[in-house]
Amino acid sequence: MEYAPAILLSALAMTLIVGGRYLLSSGFFAWLTNRVRPGQYDRLRPQMKREIRWSLLSAAIYGIPAGIVAWGWQNAGWTKIYTDPGLYPFWYLPLSLFLYLFLHDTWFYWTHRLLHRPRWFKAAHAVHHDSRPPTAWAAMSFHPLEAISGAVVIPALVIAIPIHVGVLGLVLLVMTVMGVSxxxxxxxxxxxxxxxxxxxxxxxxxxxxxxHELYRGNYGLYFRFWDRICGTDIGLADAGGSFGSAVGRKRIGQ
Incomplete structure (x- = not known):
């Protein structure tokens, strides 16, 4: 227990980092939306306040395992995060990036499908779908149960699979940008x-x-792989020709 205060401080620090990252990234994309689509969020202000409250709670939940793992990496060798790029062949850098994204996407797809089963949806996932339509502030707007399911993925991966600290930063960047955008x-x-x-x-x-419109299909996070092979992909033809009308400056579905 002698390490408990240090681990607690690490968890607190990571909570502040995750929360700050959320506010900066979602704030930037919300600002960008107001520039590209003026007025799009005007009627959604009460919803956005709710999204921010849930998201900051999620940031605290994400910060706890992240802080534990960060302390373990720096002080106890618990993880397989490395800093020497020569420790593994150069080709392993992009491979580890893809591997982390694919495994994260796989976990997200199957837990997301589970959360759409009526009992789980009512208990947890309904919080995320209360955003109608979602805004840039909704990316982390989760019930605590859903936040826990997402918070354990990257910490588990860094304990199991070697990754360069720079590549890990890239994974977190992709996760943030894709989640918000x-x-x-x-x-x-x-x-x-x-x-x-x-x-x-x-x-x-x-x-x-x-x-978010249909409450079914398109369960993935980064890739359409699992949706396509499991028959849950909603594509152009399935969406009645409106799928893709978001390209450019139009709102999706208009």
Whole structure:
């Protein structure tokens, strides 16, 4: 127990970092939305306040395991985070990035599907879907039960799978940008990407917004892989031709 105060301070520090990251990233994309789509969020101010409250609670939940792992990395060798780029072959850097994103996406897809079962939806996931439509502030707007399911993924991966600290930072950056941009209500990526071959496998706002509209399908976080092989992918044809109308400056579904 002699390490308990230090671990507690680490958890507190990570909570502040996660909360600050949320406020900065969601705040930036909310500002960008107001620039690109003036007035889009005007009628959603009470909803956004609720999203921020839930998200800051989620930040505290995410910060606890992150803080424990951060302390363990620096003081006890609990993790497989490394700083020497020569420790593994160069090709392992992009491989570890993809591996982390794919495993995170896999966990998210299956837990997300579980959360859409009636009992779990009512108990937890309804909080996230109370955002109608979601805004840039909704990316971490989770019930504590859902936040716990998401908070354990990256800490578990860094204990099990080697990753360079810089690549881990990139994983967190991708997680933040994709999580926020997929909820802000308009498509920031170009049409050639969203509707091209790459877009057949990547999730953007166009894809995820359909999940929030229909409450089914499109359960993935980064990739459409599991949706496609499990038959839960809602694509252009399935959406009656409106899927992709978010590309450019239009709101999804208009």
């Amino acid at each position: 997929n909820h802000m209500g308009w498509e920031m990526f170009p049409r050639w990407l969203v509707q091209g071959r790459l877009g057949m496998w990547l999730i953007t706002a166009t894809h995820h917004e359909k999940h």
